[in-house]
Amino acid sequence: MDLGDRRRNQRAVRIAQGMASRSGKSIPKLFDRRADVKAAYTFMSRKEATPERLQTPHRNHVRAALGQAGTFLLLEDSSEFIWSRHQETPGLGRTGDLRSPVRQGFTLHTTLAVKWQKPHQQSGQRLPVQVLGILDQEYYLRQPAPTASESDAERRQRENKESALWTRATERIGKGPDDQDVRWVRVCDRGADIEVFMRGVIAQGQGFVVRAAQNRRLLDPNARTRECIGHVFEAARAASPLGSYTIDLRGRKGQKARAAHVEVSVVRAYLWPTPMAGGQGKPRQEGIRVSIVRVAEKPSDDVKEPLEWMLLTDADIETFEEAHEVALQYQARWLVEEFHKGLKTGLGAERLQLEAGQRLKAMISMMSVVATRLLALREDSRERPNDPAQSAGLSAVELQVLSKVLKRQLKTVQDVILALGRLGGHMNRKSDGLPGWQALWEGMNMLQVYVEGYKLART
Template sequence: MSIPRLFVKWGETKAAYNLFAHPSATPEAIQHTHREQVREALGSPGVKLLLEDTTDCSWSGNEPVPGLGPIGTGAEGLQGFQLHTTLAVAWSHEPWQSTGLSRRPAVEVLGIADQEYHVRRARRESEPIPLDSQDIGRESQLWERATERLGPAQAEASWLRVCDRGADIFSFLNSCQTHGHGFVVRASADRRLEDPQPGQKRLLFPTVRAARSLGSFELELRARPGQAARIAVLEVSATAVRLRSPQRAGAAAGRDPAIACTAVRVFESQPPEGVAPLEWILLCSEAVDSFEQAMECSLQYATRWLIEEFHKALKTGLGAERLQLKQAANLFAAIAVMSVVALRLLHLREVGRATPQAPAARSGLGPTELAVLEAQSGRPLKTVSEVLAAVGRLGGHLGRKSDGPPGWLALWRGMDVLLMMVCGFLLAKNLLDYG
C-alpha cells in the first residue's frame, strides 16, 4: 500500500507524510488514547484474555531502510523488525453443556493493550553472540517487557496471558505471577519438575502424558499450510505440577522458587488416517480439577489464534509490508495507525464468524456506512453475515458456497471501496445542502 492511495487530496497525503516523520509520532503516542480506552475496559469485572504473539515484518528486496535490522536467521540479508502485540479480548464462555458447539466461544475484541517494535542489532560476522540472558535485545525479553508495561492486574479483573510456545520462559511465567497475571502458555521445553523426594527426577512431558483422560470434546481446527480445516475429537487431562527453576547467571538450577501451576494436556487419541495427531501441553496458572475446567483452559488457548488473525489483517489485508516509507521510525508510526484500523476488520470477521445472525449494527460499521453499503448492494442488510458478505463482494470476493468467508485482502479492498463511497455520499450531500 502506498500512502497516496489512502488520500484523495495532495494536502492530505503530505500531512500524513509529515505526521509519520514527526519525532513525537511514536507508536505509543499515536495509540495512547486507544490504549487508555483498552486499559479502562481491562479494569472492568470479568475474565480478560491478553492474546500475545510476535510476527516478523519484512521489507526485503527494497533498498536498505535506515533503522531496520536483520530478521530471519540473519544470513539471508533480510531487513525488517519484530512486531510484538498484546490483544485484549473479553472472555464470557458459557458452560459447555449449554452450547454443544465445536467452535471456540465468541469473544469481544477490546483492542491493543500493548505493542513493541523490536529491531535486532546487526552484528559483524566475527562478533560472537552474547551469552548474557539479560541482554535487552533478546527476543525472549519481549514477553517480560510487555508484562512491565501492562503493570499489575486491576483488582476486579482477572487477566490471563495466552501465548504460544515462544513464551515458555521461566522468568516470564514468574513475572506474570509477580504482577498478578494468570497465564495459559503452551509448553515448549520438557522441564524438570521439583522433586517430591530427594533423588527422584521427574520431567514435565512424561508426567503429564501418564495422567488419565478427564473426557473429550469436539473442536473446529482452522486450516493450516498443508492441512485442511477439520473438526477434531480432543481429550483432556490435568496434572498439578511445580516447575523447577532453571540455571541462570548467579544461581544454580532449583535455587529460585518453583512455579506451581496445572499442566493441561489436550490431545487426539484417534486422529484421521494420514493426519498427525494434535497435542497441546498447556501451562495454566489456575487450579484445574474437572473436565469442564480443563476444557475451558483448552478453549482459552484456542482463542489465541485471533492474534495471528490480527497480524494477517495487518500484513495481508492492509498491506503493511508494502509501505514505501524511507525511515524505520516512519514505518512504525504508519503501522501504529494501521494496527488500530486492522481491528475493524478483525471485529467484523470475528462477529461474522461467531454470531452471523446478529443485527447488522453489531458489525462495527456506522449508520452512514451501513446505509451506503445497503444502497450499493441493492438489498436489505439485516445481519452481520450479510454485511460481511457485502463488504467482501466490494473487494472482489465472489461469495459462492465453495469460496468460504471473505479473506483479509478482499475485506480490506471492500472496506477501502466502501469508505470512498461514503466520502462521495457525504460530498454530494453537502452540495445538496449548501448548493
C-alpha cells in the same frame, strides 16, 4: 492523544480517518490534496510521533474496559514485518536469514485484549470473543548476524534479548486489578515458555495459559531434598483422560483444515526452578505450581502429525470442563495471528514505501488501531450475528450506501459483514464460510468509493 501540539494532534486524527476510509492504501492515496500528503510524511518523521503516543487514546480505552468485571484474555504473538530492498533503510534491522543484506524489517510483538465468555456447552470451534483492542506493542530490531568468533555467552545474550519480548511486555502491562471479580489471562504460544516470564506474570497478579516448549523437570515441594520426580511431557502423557471432544483445526501451509478427535488429561505439578531463576546472589526460588493440560489426538495412519498440546496454566484444573475451557482459551490466541495477517495482507503494511524505520513504525502503529475495527466486526458476526446492523460499527451513511449498492436490506450484523465481503469479491456460498481479511478490506475500500460518490452527488 497529546503529541505536544494541537496541530499535530489534528494531523494524527486526519491520517487515522484516511486509513479508516481508504483501508490498505499508501499515504499518497489517503488524501486528495498534495499538501496533505506532504504534511503526513512530515508528521511521520517527527520525534513526537512515537507508536506509544499515537496509540495512547486507544490503549486508555482498552485499559478502562479491562477494569470491568469478568475474565479477559491478553493474546500475545510476535510476527516479522519484512521489506526487501537493495539499500539499507535507517531504523530497520535484519529479518529472516540474518546474513541476507536485502531483507530488512522488525519483529512486532502485540498483546491484543479480548473479553472471554465462559462456554455454556462443549465446543470444538474457537469461541467468539469481544475484541477490546491493543493493550501493548513493541517493535524489536534483531541483532546483527553473529560472527565466527561469537562466544557462547554472547550468543546467549543475543538470544535472551529476543526472548525478553515477553517479559518486557509484562513490565509495560503492569499489575492486574485487585478486584477478585476481574481476571487477566496471558495466552501465549511456545515462545513464552520462559520461567522468568511465568514468575513475572504471577507477581503482577495475572494468570497464564502457555503452550509448553520445554520438557521441564518436576519436583515434589514437600520433599526434604530437592529431587526430580519426572518431566512435563511424560507426566501428562501418563495421566488418564478426563474426557474427549472434536476440535476444528484451521488450515495451514501444507495442511488442510480438518476435524480432530482429541482426549484431554490434566496433571497438577511444580516446575523445577532453574539455577538462574533467583537471580545472581539470590536464593533459588520455589517451583512454579501449574496445571498441565494435555490435548492430544490418537495416532493413526490417516494423520501424519497427530495434534498434541501441552498447556501450562496457573489455574487449579481438576475437571474435564475446566480443562476444556483452557484449551478453548488457547485456541483464542489464533485471533492475534489473524490480526498480524490483516496488517500485512489487508492494510498492506509490508507494501509501505517509507524510507525510514521511524515512519514505518508510526504508520503501522496507526494501522494497528484501524485493523481492530474489522477484526471486531468479524468477531461480532460470530458472537452476535443477529444483532441489529446498526451495531456493526459502520456509519448510517455507510449502511445506507451498502444497502443500495447491493440492492438488499441489511438487518443484522452478519448481513453487513457478508455484504462487505461480497463487495470485496467473496462469493458468499455456503462452503465459503465468512469473508476473509482480503475480501473485507477490498469491500471496505469499495464502500468508501461509493460513499464518496454518494456525497458528491448530494452536493
